[in-house]
Amino acid sequence: MLANLFKKTNSTRGVSHPALRRLNQMDARSAVCTMVRTADGRDARAEVGPVSFYRRDNRLFIRDQALFLVPPAVSKVPFSGRGEVLNLQFQHNQTPYNMHCEVVQRVRFSERLLGGLEPREPIGYKICPLGNVNKEENRGTLRFAHVRGVKGPQVFPHFRFDLFVENVAFNGLAHETPPTIVPFPGDDTIPEALQGCNEPEEMVSFFQNILLTNPEHLRKVHVSRVTKETRTGATELVDLGYSDVLGLSGDLKHWQIHLRNQRVGKQVTKKPVLKFAEGDLVVVRFVGRGLIQGGDVHYRWQCRVRKCSLETVTLRPAGPIQKQTGLPAVVRDFCVSGVGLQNSPILESYLMNGETIPDDPDELLVAMMGKGVLMHFYPRLYYPGDVEMYKPNLPAAFSILGEVARGRIDTSKDKGRLASLGVYFRHDPVDFDPTTLDVTAWEPLRGLRENAYFKEIHRSLNGLLAYLENKQ
Numbered sequence: 001m002l003a004n005l006f007k008k009t010n011s012t013r014g015v016s017h018p019a020l021r022r023l024n025q026m027d028a029r030s031a032v033c034t035m036v037r038t039a040d041g042r043d044a045r046a047e048v049g050p051v052s053f054y055r056r057d058n059r060l061f062i063r064d065q066a067l068f069l070v071p072p073a074v075s076k077v078p079f080s081g082r083g084e085v086l087n088l089q090f091q092h093n094q095t096p097y098n099m100h101c102e103v104v105q106r107v108r109f110s111e112r113l114l115g116g117l118e119p120r121e122p123i124g125y126k127i128c129p130l131g132n133v134n135k136e137e138n139r140g141t142l143r144f145a146h147v148r149g150v151k152g153p154q155v156f157p158h159f160r161f162d163l164f165v166e167n168v169a170f171n172g173l174a175h176e177t178p179p180t181i182v183p184f185p186g187d188d189t190i191p192e193a194l195q196g197c198n199e200p201e202e203m204v205s206f207f208q209n210i211l212l213t214n215p216e217h218l219r220k221v222h223v224s225r226v227t228k229e230t231r232t233g234a235t236e237l238v239d240l241g242y243s244d245v246l247g248l249s250g251d252l253k254h255w256q257i258h259l260r261n262q263r264v265g266k267q268v269t270k271k272p273v274l275k276f277a278e279g280d281l282v283v284v285r286f287v288g289r290g291l292i293q294g295g296d297v298h299y300r301w302q303c304r305v306r307k308c309s310l311e312t313v314t315l316r317p318a319g320p321i322q323k324q325t326g327l328p329a330v331v332r333d334f335c336v337s338g339v340g341l342q343n344s345p346i347l348e349s350y351l352m353n354g355e356t357i358p359d360d361p362d363e364l365l366v367a368m369m370g371k372g373v374l375m376h377f378y379p380r381l382y383y384p385g386d387v388e389m390y391k392p393n394l395p396a397a398f399s400i401l402g403e404v405a406r407g408r409i410d411t412s413k414d415k416g417r418l419a420s421l422g423v424y425f426r427h428d429p430v431d432f433d434p435t436t437l438d439v440t441a442w443e444p445l446r447g448l449r450e451n452a453y454f455k456e457i458h459r460s461l462n463g464l465l466a467y468l469e470n471k472q
Contacts, residue, residue, distance in 0.1 A: 019133050030051065033069075081125050083102060106124075153461070203320070203321050338405070370403060392460035402423040408422075427445060
């Protein structure tokens with residue numbers, strides 16, 4: 001009799017709900033929470049944020065066919081605990097899942113009970129599943145979070161974008177008539193220090209000074225070869241990878257630059273990392289650390305291969321140094337079919353292009369729908385040590401033509417503002433002007449295929465997150 005009085009009970013005793021059994025099998029610890037229905041039955045879409053589950057003895061803490069939720073660290077949770085319906089999204093083995101739950105009540109744990117729980121948060125919410133755990137079959141819709149606080153798998157610091165957007169005016173179908181770019185006010189492709197400069201020595205000096213002021217990891221350059229496709233006659237940019245610049249610490253007063261030929265020491269491979277030939281026209285891309293502007297400056301420079309040896313490749317300028325134009329934009333999240341952009345007054349003004357900006361956010365969203373956006377992506381990769389095997393194979397820059405297809409109006413801190421814009425990928429570039437490298441022809445993506453670079457990004461990030469999840 002006394003033995004029964006002091007018998008320990010398991011926190012999962014009586015677990016019979018299939019959703020709770022599944023959550024325990026998946027070792028679920030956290031989720032991204034959204035309130036989809038209020039307590040009085042009204043549909044809602046209020047983002048609660050990342051939440052955790054109470055655990056005991058390394059298992060979910062379950063009582064009365066319910067689990068317990070740790071609210072996010074925010075000043076005010078958007079539900080009271082009296083019947084709201086929540087949608088919980090999480091991942092297992094890098095496959096996205098979701099489930100709906102009803103909030104039963106707000107609870108305060110006693111000190112005795114709290115002593116065995118993790119985390120040790122005294123106030124939580126009791127929630128009951130409204131169905132089983134659902135697998136999201138279409139993994140192409142999985143959105144990766146690009147900035148902190150946005151729901152979805154977080155890929156920082158391993159992967160991020162620098163993004164520049166340009167407003168475009170469609171002149172019909174983009175793959176039949178190229179759209180017209182509306183320049184961002186004050187844009188100039190030539191850096192201020194090189195205005196009116198055509199001397200190779202000054203361009204080489206500018207290039208080397210930029211690299212010398214950069215941190216060590218930004219002193220490499222990316223090289224693409226300009227080629228003509230024999231079947232279609234289209235101009236293409238063939239990715240040749242990154243290379244070290246030689247002679248940065250020497251005399252800066254000369255008219256050519258020297259790169260390390262990456263074939264050295266890699267003769268055993270079937271395909272060398274870099275493959276040059278004398279006379280090739282190449283595009284050299286490099287980055288300048290822009291401390292004053294608040295962001296890095298991206299440059300491109302057309303050069304001609306003057307000499308190619310086993311150890312070095314010598315280039316001479318074949319055009320001016322140009323910087324990336326457009327408005328820097330903040331990427332909130334992305335998937336294989338589009339990106340979410342953080343809205344701002346300057347972005348609104350640029351995309352509206354002189355039109356009156358409505359005060360009402362719903363009217364502004366309607367006005368924004370269908371706006372064309374040319375996006376220039378610059379991947380920034382950080383894959384040290386063991387995770388290097390998951391590094392995506394991407395060029396230093398690529399462009400996609402998109403169209404504003406959705407938006408989100410903020411209902412919390414910035415209530416009444418158009419908080420973000422969803423841009424759907426519409427066209428890939430398929431031909432360039434061999435002189436200016438501007439896009440002269442586009443190929444549609446909608447309903448036909450996906451952008452190859454974002455497919456590669458999606459594949460590599462799925463592998464990276466699976467590796468990091470199993471390592472924990």
